[in-house]
Amino acid sequence: MNTQVRELQVTPIPTTAEGPSTVGSGAVWGFARSVGARLLPWLVPVALVVFWQVASSLGWLSTRVLPAPVDVVKAFWTLTLSGELWTHVKVSAGRALAGLAIGGGLGLVLGLLSGSVRFFETLLDSSIQMARNIPALALIPLVILWFGIDESAKLFLIAVSVFFPIYLNTFHGIRNVDLQLIEMGRTYGLSRWQLYREVILPGALSSILVGLRFSLGLMWVILIVAETISAQAGIGYLTMNAREFLQTDIVLVGILLYALLGKLADVFARGLEQWWLRWHPGYQKKAA
């Protein structure tokens, strides 16, 4: 739907269903130009990939440095067929999501608490503000001492790093709910729970989602680092293992998988924004 509308704006020419006989040569030229305009951004990446392939085939580029794109695709395909790819993706995504659920859930709950109740703000906020300045990766030596090098260390690192963006943005969102709307809700006889559900939570939602998007970005970065420390499965294990055997094509598959998963998470978060904030004029333009 979305792209269809945009397409109509860009190409004022009816598609071939109308019959080419009615379309003049000027229209054909315009059509070609609009197609060209849409393809132009792809020119550089495609040229790069082609050059890369040619360079590898001619032996200018050692496969130890960079495998040919075709080899990467082949590696991707064989890993998919053997089911290996799916197992590792499942393990990595499971780690990331479990860490997000723990850290993000905790951030959300504590953010809601200290945003809404003055007592919890005094109790928690200054401590959390201090702790958030510690980079999660600086904790790695300590985390290894505490948890060893198994799953819980990875979950801990991810949970710690996604906690802060969600906590801060939830707190900020609750605090920035329009006081006039809250007053209105009170005078219109809303109970405390109704006020929370109808006014405060929806008012804070856009801010909470900003926190979620920050967290998703951090989540993948931390996951990559955590998985390269030591792992028995997962994309990080796949790539580190491949490095041992100089399988650069598989290393590249791993890198591409991380990029793909990161993109997927971002698309998901955008989707949430577009659905939950569809009342917001700033998000309506894209939807319309």
Added chain:
Amino acid sequence: MSDTTTSHSPRGVKLEARGLSKRYGTRDVLRNTHLKIEPGEFIAIVGRSGCGKSTLLRLVAGLEAATAGTLSTDGKAVNGLHDDTRIMFQEARLLPWRRVLDNVALGLPRDQRRRGREVLAQVGLAERENEWPARLSGGQRQRVALARALVHQPRLLLLDEPLGALDALTRIEMHRLIEGLWQQHRFTALLVTHDVQEAVALADRVILIEDGRIALDQRIDLARPRSQGDPAFAAIEKRILDRVLQKPDAADATPTDDAPHWPGPPAHGLRWAV
């Protein structure tokens, strides 16, 4: 809807303030105010900004507590928010994340959403019930806010300069709408405004507050609907405006019974009392 409103005729509340005072820190915003409002009366409160008129409204609404004095509706003291009372604010204060009908039905039990539709039709927005508030014009938003207030069948409607931000034509349209709904529902209405013309167009009594005190309590006996071109209308408007602008001599020079004979200057240039 109409049968429930006409069956018990004194729908509006009787409002009484005795020695009402409000102080913020060392500043007296409202001093020793006495006021009596009959059921179903339409009162307009005018005054310069900061005179205490909005404070009076917030006290009546139960949003704030008085420093001294008593305030009662139907003989019962007002303390805190009251279910018979609804406010229309200067801004529409619609929930942007709820569609129009959901905004009107805010706080209503689920089975009474039908009433929301009825009231929305009364303010002329029945076909916009599924729109987001962001898509409405300022006047339409205030009409939704009016519907949201009326759906609870309030016996006292407080209007805190609800039309201040609207353009002149929309404002006249809103005057007609508010007057019509007030005549139909017979609630007591208390309108705070700085537009004297608006006050004269709508109110049974115009009350001027100056320095936290009631300085003028003017009954308006013009027939409804009132026309702003009417000389009597213009005369009363001029009298109140002169009083607001603190020209007591001018007010004294034109007693009420002379007013109809005096054509008065075009009041358009002087409409804003602030």
